[in-house]
Amino acid sequence: MMKKSNRIAKLAVAAALLGLAALPVRAQSAGESLYKTKCAACHGADGKGETAIGKANKLQDLGSADVQKQSDTQLTEIITNGKNKMPAYGKSMKPEQIKDLVVYVRALSKK
Ligand code: HEC
Structure with missing residues (x-):
């Protein structure tokens, strides 16, 4: 009896840990795919703004300290x-x- 409830408790802990670990991954990949479809045309896939529109508008690198300090x-x-x-x-x-x-823009500072 004791053993069984122990195993259930362990399973519950494992499930909770998996749930926590999955959260940031989901947020980041959702942000990444949105960024690629909506933002990269101007800001570039790496956020550096090295696109025609980016250069014409003198876009700042989204990963730069000036942008990240906001x-x-x-x-x-x-x-x-x-x-x-x-x-x-x-x-x-x-x-x-x-x-x-915003989470994804933060991740660009590490690229
Ligand atoms: C049509 C081109 C275009 C698209 C598409 C675009 N941006 Fe921008 N973005 C700009 C321009 C131009 C600026 C500079 C605005 C200014 O400071 O005058 C800017 C500025 C920014 C800034 C502020 C950077 C700074 O200099 O402080 C962030 C953050 C940003 N964009 C994020 C995004 C995100 C996220 C998306 C996608 C949802 C996106 N942008 C889509 C053109 C674009």
């Missing part, structure tokens, strides 16, 4: 409301999708 709230606002030639995505994306994108 808070998550500031980045969320730029993506939601746009800024100059940066399109606004607040109407076409859900808040969770914009959050995933």
Whole structure:
């Protein structure tokens, strides 16, 4: 009897750990695929802005310190409301999708 409940407890712990481990991976890959379809045309797949549109608009490298020093709230606002030639995505994306994108923009600093 004791043994059985022990095994159930271990299974529950393993399931919880798997659930936790799966979260950031899901968020990052969702952000990554969104970024590739919606943002890379201007910002480039690596975020460096080395595209025709990026060069014409003197886009900053999204991974650079100048961009990364902005808070998550500031980045969320730029993506939601746009800024100059940066399109606004607040109407076409859900808040969770914009959050995933901010996570992905953070990951670009490590590339
Ligand atoms: C049509 C081209 C275009 C697309 C598509 C685009 N951006 Fe931008 N983005 C810009 C421009 C231009 C700026 C610079 C705005 C400014 O500061 O004048 C910018 C600025 C930014 C900034 C702020 C960087 C800084 O200099 O502080 C972030 C963050 C950003 N974009 C993220 C995204 C994300 C995420 C997407 C996809 C959902 C996206 N952009 C799609 C053109 C684009």
